[in-house]
Amino acid sequence: MNKSQKKYNKALNKYNDGYIKKSMELCDESISINIKNRAAINLKGLLLYLKGDLQGARELWNMNHEVNNDEVAKKYLEGSKKDDVRFNLYKEALTLIKELKINEALVLLERCAESDFNYIEVNNYSALCYIKKGNYNKALEKINNVFEVDLDNAKAKKNMKFLKDVNIIKKGSNVKKTISISLAVIFAIVLIIGVYKGIINPKNDFVNKNKVVKVIKYKNNVKNDHDVDNKDVFNEKDMENYIQNKDYDSMYLQVNKWKNKKLNSYDGEVLSRASQVLRGEGCLYFYNLGSRYLNSGDYSNAISYFNKAYEFGSKSDLYPHIIYFLANSIDLSGDLKSATKYYSQYDENFSDGNYEETVLYRLAIIYKGMDISTSKNYAKKLVNKYPVSIYNNSIINSIINS
Known part of the structure; x- marks a missing residue:
């Protein structure tokens, strides 16, 4: 097995283990050894795609298709055609979050989640929205989605730390472990902290x-x-x-x-x-x-x-x-x-x-x-x-x- 392929295999393992940054570094090493390593090019494109770099991902897939005649890269390109619209929806969702229009933001983020483009940030901000709404089970699900591909993600760690700090989950718990939270606990936490970065919505039942x-x-x-x-x-x-x-x-x-x-x-x-x-x-x-x-x-x-x-x-x-x-x-x-x-x-x-x-x-x-x-x-x-x-x-x- 040549050195480029070995680097790619390691990159793939790191990706599967949730270390996206290291996986990308190994992809670069693999490609630098062999510019025609189609699998390594496609994987790096996928990593950029998950991180929200649509242009970077497309450039790699386009090169792989044109130079190496790679059909997988061609399918990736075709599948990303609607992601420009999703990226605009994502930006609009961020504006809504700043305006504390959480329900409206979640609707747009769910539409963004129809593909894996910008997967990490879409899940991070979805988790933040669910934290604001007091839906901690759903927030934990979104946080775990991020950790599946990026165990070192700072935003996901911050959101997880919040859940631990308010005793929603026990400190030291496995980040992948989903828990059941009683409504009484959520009610108490929301009243104490004001729904984390947000305010108590008059449409919610949290107001007495x-x-x-x-x-x-x-x-x-x-x-x-x-x-x-x-x-x-x-x-x-x-x-x-x-x-x-x-x-x-x-x-x-x-x-x-x-x-x-x-x-x-x-x-x-x-x-x-x-x-x-x-x-x-x-x-x-x-x-x-x-x-x-x-x-x-x-x-x-x-x-x-x-x-x-x-x-x-x-x-x-x-x-x-x-x-x-x-x-x-x-x-x-x-x-x-x-x-x-x-x-x-x-x-x-x-x-x-x-x-x-x-x-x-x-x-x-x-x-x-x-x-x-x-x-x-x-x-x-x-x-x-x-x-x-x-x-x-x-x-x-x-x-x-x-």
């Missing part, structure tokens, strides 16, 4: 509908608070009722009014309990409502409720999510300068968080019209930290080169 109703049910109580305020007397019975009925809006008004005033020991204890409730259940309630308003395009109310969650959520696991979505709501409302305050806070305190790519991109874009030097710093940070980010576009390049 009873609590949303209470915004209406206790509306009159909020008005009554003004009567109490006018008397300038702390009413511990009203506060006890707010706590018992989980009337977080009224609680919020009264805690902010009385938190810096001198109260007797009993009233102080009631106020302290209300503050504690707001830091826990209340923070989650405000976050959920802010998410609903953001999803419906009501940025004013989204900002209001995210601000409330921000005030009481500094010790909460939700805090990085709160800061990001507060910044995002302000950004979408058109107040770009104010948005930079919270985007910057996220970058300074949660630079390894799930939203950092988007944060750096928005900071670079917003500062472009305010302070080009600062804009350039954020653009460079984005490119250096995330060299293959979907945000590394012509706009970012123009900022860096300005």
